[in-house]
Amino acid sequence: MGDDEVRWLEPAELQTWMTLAALMFKLPGALDVQLQRDSGLTHFEYLVLAGLSESPDRARPMSELAGFANGSLSRLSHVVKRLEQRGFVRRCTSSEDGRITVAYLTDEGWEQLVAAAPGHVAAVRRLVIDALTPEQLAQLKAIGEQILQKVDPGRSC
Amino acid sequence: MGDDEVRWLEPAELQTWMTLAALMFKLPGALDVQLQRDSGLTHFEYLVLAGLSESPDRARPMSELAGFANGSLSRLSHVVKRLEQRGFVRRCTSSEDGRITVAYLTDEGWEQLVAAAPGHVAAVRRLVIDALTPEQLAQLKAIGEQILQKVDPGRSC
């Protein structure tokens, strides 16, 4: 930083930060465990399938899908390759723009998602939604958006 | 689950959840990038060093350290091995209980931490603390604790 004057965290700030840090470490793991055990899917893989299922024709360009699932294009490419090998997804290059690859959900992929969704939603409810009051949910949304603004400015433009 | 009646997420709940999910995906990455670039440390490695530095004698049993850094014992073991190879940490078995391994910070480890801390704290400030009002910080702490209660009941008992 080049500045000797460091503004260290005050005790209250530190406590909040440690709580958030613990949350970031443990919540993803808890969700992955449930999904992996009950459906053989990663949370990221689930988001990929969900992102496709929400789109018209169950199809979406890779870049767009990567943005939706909060991952890099490289990561998505690897994951989609594996999902394709499992028969959940297929790829074809766009006829309009030869650079674009559109991934689309197969019927098996759809069924896999339908089978996985109830358990996943239940886990999200149990761990997050039902642990908070409606007021806290609103607070959390605002807090999350403000932090994301700093972390990743220029998303959803 | 075994129940056909699934309580799906309502739109507001879904939005909050997607925001939190995006946060969980991106905040760890952002912090790791800063630490890796400026200090060659992972966030987890940083927490390990920080956990040792806060302890009397700069030493702590592995299990305790794993709890502090929010990781499994196995993960910690691998990480401490690497940190030991880099000269930042050393291990020795406790004289009181032969099962316990205590890790302790070397002088080089201490210097590494001191060098890394300002940049890391600045990143935490910039991305999280300064993005929120004091009121929101208090809200976030409560929210985080309530979720952690569900995710990992029986921590800090």
Next chain:
DNA sequence: GGTTCTGAGTTGATGCGTCAACTAACGGTA
């Protein structure tokens, strides 16, 4: 005092994410 049980820690194989390097296609310019 030997046997079993539990808790602490380590290890190696496997699988996933990241990074850098690459291919290929489009758009513009001459």
Next chain:
DNA sequence: TACCGTTAGTTGACGCATCAACTCAGAACC
């Protein structure tokens, strides 16, 4: 149409996390 820069996507090597299997030390029980 040839060249250049840009954008989309893929690939392979490397590093880290996870899981299961293992070792070893204390506790408990008889």
